[in-house]
Amino acid sequence: MFVVIRDLLRHNGDFLAGIVLTGFVVAMALLSFVSPYHPLDQFVAPLDVPPSAGHWFGTTSRGQDLFWLLAYSIRNTLAFGILVAIISRVLSLSIGLLAGYRGGWTDRILMSINDTFIVIPLFPILVLFYFVMRDNMSWVLLAVLTAFLGWSYDARLIRSVALSLRNREFTQTAVFAGMNTREILAREHLPFVLPIVFSTTLNNMNWSIGLEVTLAVLGFTDINRPSVGGLIYWANQHSAVVAGIWWWIAFPVGLVVMLFIGLYLLAVSMNEYIDPRSRLDRMGGQGR
Amino acid sequence: MRVYARYFVNRFLQFLLVVFIGVNLAYLITHATPIDPIEHTVSVATAFGHTAPEAVAAMRESLRELYGLTGTPFEQYVNFWRRVLVADFGPSLSAFPTPVSTLIGRATPWTVGLLGVATVLTWCIGNLLGGLAGYYRRNRLLKAFGIFAMALHPMPYYIAAILLLIVFGFVWPIFPITGGSQMNLAQGWTVDFALSVARHSVLPLLSLVLVGLGGWFVGMRSLVSNIVTEDYVVYAELAGVSRRRILTSYIMRNAVAPQVTGLAISLGHVFSGALITERVFGYPGIGSLLVDGVNAGDYSLVLGVTTVSILGVSIAVFVIDLLYPLIDPRVTVS
Numbered sequence: 215m216f217v218v219i220r221d222l223l224r225h226n227g228d229f230l231a232g233i234v235l236t237g238f239v240v241a242m243a244l245l246s247f248v249s250p251y252h253p254l255d256q257f258v259a260p261l262d263v264p265p266s267a268g269h270w271f272g273t274t275s276r277g278q279d280l281f282w283l284l285a286y287s288i289r290n291t292l293a294f295g296i297l298v299a300i301i302s303r304v305l306s307l308s309i310g311l312l313a314g315y316r317g318g319w320t321d322r323i324l325m326s327i328n329d330t331f332i333v334i335p336l337f338p339i340l341v342l343f344y345f346v347m348r349d350n351m352s353w354v355l356l357a358v359l360t361a362f363l364g365w366s367y368d369a370r371l372i373r374s375v376a377l378s379l380r381n382r383e384f385t386q387t388a389v390f391a392g393m394n395t396r397e398i399l400a401r402e403h404l405p406f407v408l409p410i411v412f413s414t415t416l417n418n419m420n421w422s423i424g425l426e427v428t429l430a431v432l433g434f435t436d437i438n439r440p441s442v443g444g445l446i447y448w449a450n451q452h453s454a455v456v457a458g459i460w461w462w463i464a465f466p467v468g469l470v471v472m473l474f475i476g477l478y479l480l481a482v483s484m485n486e487y488i489d490p491r492s493r494l495d496r497m498g499g500q501g502r
Numbered sequence: 503m504r505v506y507a508r509y510f511v512n513r514f515l516q517f518l519l520v521v522f523i524g525v526n527l528a529y530l531i532t533h534a535t536p537i538d539p540i541e542h543t544v545s546v547a548t549a550f551g552h553t554a555p556e557a558v559a560a561m562r563e564s565l566r567e568l569y570g571l572t573g574t575p576f577e578q579y580v581n582f583w584r585r586v587l588v589a590d591f592g593p594s595l596s597a598f599p600t601p602v603s604t605l606i607g608r609a610t611p612w613t614v615g616l617l618g619v620a621t622v623l624t625w626c627i628g629n630l631l632g633g634l635a636g637y638y639r640r641n642r643l644l645k646a647f648g649i650f651a652m653a654l655h656p657m658p659y660y661i662a663a664i665l666l667l668i669v670f671g672f673v674w675p676i677f678p679i680t681g682g683s684q685m686n687l688a689q690g691w692t693v694d695f696a697l698s699v700a701r702h703s704v705l706p707l708l709s710l711v712l713v714g715l716g717g718w719f720v721g722m723r724s725l726v727s728n729i730v731t732e733d734y735v736v737y738a739e740l741a742g743v744s745r746r747r748i749l750t751s752y753i754m755r756n757a758v759a760p761q762v763t764g765l766a767i768s769l770g771h772v773f774s775g776a777l778i779t780e781r782v783f784g785y786p787g788i789g790s791l792l793v794d795g796v797n798a799g800d801y802s803l804v805l806g807v808t809t810v811s812i813l814g815v816s817i818a819v820f821v822i823d824l825l826y827p828l829i830d831p832r833v834t835v836s
Contacts, residue, residue, distance in 0.1 A: 330520045332767055334527070335815045337777055338792060338808040343531050345796050345804045348542065424658045428778055431660050432793060446660075455668070467661050474657060 222487060229483035235476030239469060243292050246285035251278070253286035253440045265461050272461040275452045284465055287440040288473070291423055294357050294441070298422035299415050301361035306369035307411065311399045313369070314376025315385075325373070331366035339363065340425070344434040351436045356429075360422050368414040372407050379403050409488045416481035420474055427470060442470045509833060510824065517820040524812035529582050532805060533575075540565045542799060543595065586813075591806035596798035602806035605791060610810075612682050613787030616703055617776050620710035625765055627711070628718025633754050635719070636726025648719065655716025663709040663782040670705055677705050680784035706783045714768075721764065725757040759830040766822040769815055 222229040251258055257277035265272040271280035313324040343359055344351055379385060379402075388398050429435050430443025437444050449455075449462040544562055566572050573581070585591060591602035628651075635644040654662065671679035683689065683698040729735060730753065738748050777789035784790070788807055795803035827833055 326516060326519055327523070329516060330523045333520055333769070333815060333819045334524050335811050338811045339524075339527055339531065341777075341792055341796060342528060342804055342808045345801075346532055427658055428660055431778075432781065434796065463664075467664075471657060471661060475653070478655070 218487075222483065226483045226487070228479045228486075232476050232479030232481075232483060235472045236480060237476075239288060239473045239476060240292070242285050242469065243289035246282070246289045249282040249285060251282045253283060254438070262457075262459055271465045272459075274448070274462050275454070275457075275459065276448065280461060280465060283440060284442075284445065284469060287442045287445050287466065288469055290353065290440055291426060291442045291470070292473075294353055294426050295419040295423040297354070297357040298361045298364065299419050301358060302365040302368070302418055302422075303411060303415060305361065305365035306367075306372055306414075307404070307407070308399075309365065310369040310372025311376045311403055311407070312395075314373040315380055315395065315399060315403065317377070317380065321373070325370070328366045328369050328373075331363060332370070334363070336360075336363040337425070337428075340429060341434055344429070353436060353439055353441075356426070356435060357422075360425060364418060364422060368411070368418065371410060371414060375407050375410065376403055379406055409484075413481045413484040413488065416477045416484070420477045420481070423470075423473065442466045506827065509827065513820060513823040516823075517816055520816040520819070521813060524816065525583070525586055525809060528805065528808050528812065529579065533578070540571065543801060586809050589810070591809075592802045594795075594800055594803045596795065596800040596803065602802050605803065606788065606806055606810050609786060609788045609791045610814075612785060613776055613780070613789065616706055616779075616785065616787065617710070619703075620707050620714070621765070621768065623707070624711045624714040625718055625761070625768075628715045629722045629754075629758065629761055632719040632722025633726050633749065633757060636723040636757075637730060637749050637753060639727070648723065651716040651719045653716075654712050655720070657713055659709065659713055659778045660782065662713045663706070663779055666705055666709050666712075667782060678702050679705070682786045702783075702785075706779045706785055709779055709782075717768075718761065718764075722757060722761060725760065726753055729753050729757055762822065762826060762829050766819045769818045769822075 223233065246253075255278070259269060259273045259277050259279045261273060261277050262275055263269050263273045269279050269281065271284060273279055274283070309324055309328065313321045313328075340356070340359065340363075343356075347355070384402060385398065388402050393401070426435065426441065427443035427446075430437070430441050431446045431450070433447050435441065435444065437447060445466045446463060449459070449466075452459070452462075454460070454462040540562060543565060544558060548558060571578060589603050593599045594602045594605055597605060631644065631647060631651075635641070635648055638644060667679055670677045678701060681702055683695060683702055689695060735748060735752055738752055739745075743752070776787060777792060779785065780787045780789035781793055788811065792804060792807040794800075795807060
């Protein structure tokens with residue numbers, strides 16, 4: 215494991231850049247634990263101060279220090295992404311592995327449902343959800359719903375791998391040894407799909423964080439819980455761009471773009487590492 | 503022909519399943535939540551001034567009837583389906599008494615026009631350049647383009663859109679920043695109107711294309727670079743088939759099939775882009791309608807837009823599915 219990471223760091227520029235970017239964002243999120251301000255406190259700092267030594271990222275029109283507020287926001291946003299990733303991983307792993315292993319009608323039915331969730335436009339559904347929940351909206355609820363809408367892509371990928379595992383000898387050995395379906399899936403097949411689960415998890419986090427930011431920018435989440443999208447929402451409410459308070463928009467946008475690119479580069483370089491063909495190619499095979 | 507009929511039936515069943523699950527989700531979300539939309543509407547309507555209790559009760563009753571919330575849960579469920587199938591979502595509350603279906607009908611051409619053009623354009627450019635980049639690996643220009651597209655790819659729509667807006671709307675104002683066409687221009691089939699629509703669509707279109715391009719580009723490039731090493735391509739090269747011909751009819755033709763499936767899938771996802779793009783650029787489409795509906799507390803409008811977009815996307819995917827055998831004849835064989 216550590217050897218792999220060391221080699222990736224040494225030879226893969228994408229991976230290094232991804233680690234640095236994501237690491238910076240995570241460090242920022244961790245800083246929120248030592249914040250001198252409470253995230254919901256307002257009017258504790260002078261209003262609209264540009265970035266300076268006292269307030270690194272400046273302050274907002276609501277009297278908050280942007281640096282520390284952003285630290286809280288990115289922590290909440292990351293927590294959302296991780297929660298969605300965990301729930302949707304459980305769903306996509308169990309459905310993908312089961313469909314691939316069982317085959318036949320189980321596969322057909324599960325994949326029909328899967329394809330349905332791939333095409334259903336989920337954004338209007340999330341907006342509808344916000345519309346009926348209104349003030350009872352919480353980020354955990356939103357994360358659960360997002361996860362239930364976002365497992366299908368990866369389930370299909372996992373199924374395609376599981377499909378090929380099904381006819382391998384060790385599966386038959388396991389069946390003869392008297393293992394039941396759950397045991398075979400968890401102990402025999404799961405290790406084979408874990409590498410692709412790693413890289414799809416990062417993509418899934420990117421996807422769900424993008425959704426959350428978008429919803430929050432429109433004000434369609436719990437707007438009192440600090441999040442990166444929520445910050446942009448409040449900046450828009452105070453017409454920050456027109457008023458010349460550019461830092462209120464620029465820093466959240468910059469940080470979230472860093473997170474997106476970081477996670478994306480990590481996913482790409484992991485994918486490349488997992489896929490033997492492209493690994494060979496990079497190690498100096500003949501390209502054209 | 504019989505094989506195609508079987509394929510058709512299969513795809514049609516899948517289409518029905520998508521509609522069924524989508525509409526049920528909408529029903530579940532609106533009916534299984536602790537919040538009563540009627541009470542919400544009543545509280546909004548009675549927030550200002552004094553309203554007699556009898557008037558409130560009468561209003562509550564008529565709203566229940568209007569929204570189909572009377573009767574047993576089963577009756578409500580059947581009623582919900584009936585309304586979806588005849589596309590009757592009752593009058594809009596924020597634009598009373600215009601029916602929701604009229605509002606949606608008015609907004610649909612804008613969204614379908616913008617998104618249709620953006621999706622097709624993105625798909626074509628991305629696949630073409632991706633295919634070229636996969637085949638001519640050493641080309642500097644294509645490599646540079648790849649890096650450019652990859653850097654834009656993970657950016658959320660919102661941020662790309664707002665950056666474009668700031669650059670081309672404020673810093674260097676050459677494009678209009680809001681609306682679907684010029685305000686005081688009569689809408690009709692005139693050259694002026696068409697030009698105005700085109701000018702207003704440049705920025706939203708550009709934002710959609712720029713962000714969407716990377717995905718297709720990367721996908722096509724890796725598909726092509728896998729096919730390039732196949733035996734039949736090597737054979738064709740050794741046999742002296744021209745490189746152009748190899749690229750178009752040997753490689754691209756095979757690589758494009760999975761990308762068409764991707765096109766069908768992206769139609770569903772592109773709706774979220776429409777929402778933000780329309781919001782940022784003030785485009786008068788379905789997305790703006792949805793956001794306005796939410797902000798105005800317009801229950802029937804929000805529900806209407808949601809169900810219509812589920813129906814619209816599943817129909818679009820179904821149509822692409824039906825055309826798919828033209829591109830990849832193998833699907834009707836297996």
